[in-house]
Amino acid sequence: MVTTNEAPKSLESILQGAGGPVNLLRGSNLGPYRFPVIPAEFTNWRDEVRAWKDSCALLEQSYHMTELHLRGSQIIPFLSEIAVNKLDPFPVLRAKQLVLAGHDGYYVADAIIFREAEDFVRIVGAPFASDWVLYNAQKSDYDVNATKDDNFSIRSGTREVFRVQIQGPNALALMRDVTGGSLPEIKFFNIGEFRIAGKAVRALRHGMAGEPGFEVYGAWDDQQAVREALEKTGEKYGMRKIGALAYSTTAQESGWVPMPLPAIYHGEAMKPYREWLSNYFLESVASLGGSFVSDDIADYYVDPIELGYKSVIDFGRDFIGRDALLERANNQRRTKVTLEWDDEDAAVVMHDSMFPANGMPAKFLNMPMPMYATFQADAVMKNGKMAGISTWPAFTANADRFISLALVGLEHAEPGTEVTLVWGEPESRRNTVEKHQLREIKARVAPAPYFEKVIKTGKN
Incomplete structure (x- = not known):
């Protein structure tokens, strides 16, 4: 949801006025998501990224969720x-x-x-x-x-609970220490109750990037005491607070696609929902960028099967989309992978974006998060033909390279498969995108999650 001074308009009427969803989204000047409140860096984003691999990290979740x-x-x-x-x-x-x-x-x-x-x-x-x-x-x-x-992108003040994540190989030791040895045994995706600095908190036990983690939350007014205790105890465990730049690269390593384009912009079945949504919602003002271009909004959609959720689907009962999902499960065409970008090609793009040889620069490759739209879809090619779509790119300091998550055809999903990513946005209508020429970046298919299968094991 976003705030404006306009009288509310439904998403459906906005789409009609824009000439359809592709025109609306590819014409929006909204940039990529920016994490509210927390600074870009507490120290430096490279060491902050390495903290959840080498020591311990405190990731702030109180404001953007x-x-x-x-x-x-x-x-x-x-x-x-x-x-x-x-x-x-x-x-x-x-x-x-x-x-x-x-x-x-x-x-x-x-x-x-x-x-x-x-x-x-x-x-x-x-x-x-x-x-x-x-x-x-x-x-x-x-x-x-x-x-x-709502999150703090559109509001301020207080919330019911604060929320922080403690992550990394030293996370368990830190949590045992800060709770005075009273940390209960919490099974995966269970929630435990205990105290930190005398304050009652709960914690979801999970993991990120192949390491144990705890999502700690408690009463908003208790957060200062809890934070101080975590930071003081965290000193002996090498804990770093994670700023917005480093936080933006967590998903790529763990293999989770944070914000695929929601499939709400087409069809009669979704029309009542589009009439309910207004211009105060992010769905109505979001942008769509990248080198993949189609007039059909459905070409930008994904499905839960190819995102890796097949194993959690309960086909034994009825729910919205069940029959269609069953058909997709029986006829899967794409799957989620990580793409390792070629180091030299990425470096050339960065060089040519700043020092163009022929007067027309390459699209700027921002670090550590190159995304320049709310939703991004870059074409992935194999032998001159579409092989899939790349999204959510990042430079990971844990592997010292650019990676992105991608959905590619099953025939291209074998680790080691060489593909080409097209970088840039052809004929962009968005003021947030500078004039540039498209460039090709060689890439190699790798597993998803990348951290657990590549970074943590050291096997490339």
Whole structure:
């Protein structure tokens, strides 16, 4: 959601006025997502990135995550009609990944659900999941009440809880130390309760980039004491606070695509939702960039199968998109991989973006996060033909190279396969994109997650 001074307009009317979703998104001047409140760097982004590999990192999540709070006696039956993943059983103090699809099986959004009590869950993540769930809750007959807690990109003040993540090989030792040895045994994706600096907190046990981690949260007014304790204890474990630049590269290493384009911009089934969304929502002002160009918005969509969610889909019950997803599962065409960009080609693009040899520069390759749109789709080619789409690029200081996540045809997914990424945005209409020429960057297919399979093992 974004704030403007305009009277609300529905996304549907905005699309009609823009001449369709591709025209709207590829004409938007909104840049890539910027993490609010926290500085770009606390120290330097290279050592901050290396902290979650070599020591310990504190990642700030209090400000950029959208929360949706669901209360009522029928939360699970309600969510079971719109989520693709298994939600029963779902005991208190557990978490699950919420995956949402549209009626034709395309991906809409994902987030994490925290089961705080029998009648209370938090949905935490990018706003697209909360928006879709909120819309469905408002028109539902179930005993469910939904309240949205927007992130600090569009608001300020206080929230119900603060949220930080402790991550890295020293994370467990730090957490045991800061809790005075009273840290309970918390199983993966379970939520534990304990105290830090005398303050009651909860923590989701998970991992990022192949290492154990804890997502610690508690009452907003208790955060100063908790933070001070974490920082003081963290000194002996080499803990670094992670700024916005380093944070932006976490997803690429772990193999999670944070914000694919939600499949809401087409079709009659989604029209009521587009009429509910307004220009105050990110979905209405977001931008689409990159070298892949199509007049059909569906060509930019992805589905939960190719994103790697096949194993969590509960085909044993009905939900929005079930039959279409079953068909996609039986006829999968693409899969998620990591692309390792050729070092020399990337260096040439960087050089030519600043010192062009023929008067027309290459598209600037920003570090550590080269994205220049809300959603990005770069063409991946093999022998002159489309092989897939690359998205969410980054320079990772843990591997000292550019990588990106990509969806490629199954025939191109074998690690080591050589492909070509097209860098730049042809005939861009966006003021945020400088004049440039397209460039080709050689790339090699690698596993996803890249950290666990390549960086952590040292096998390339």
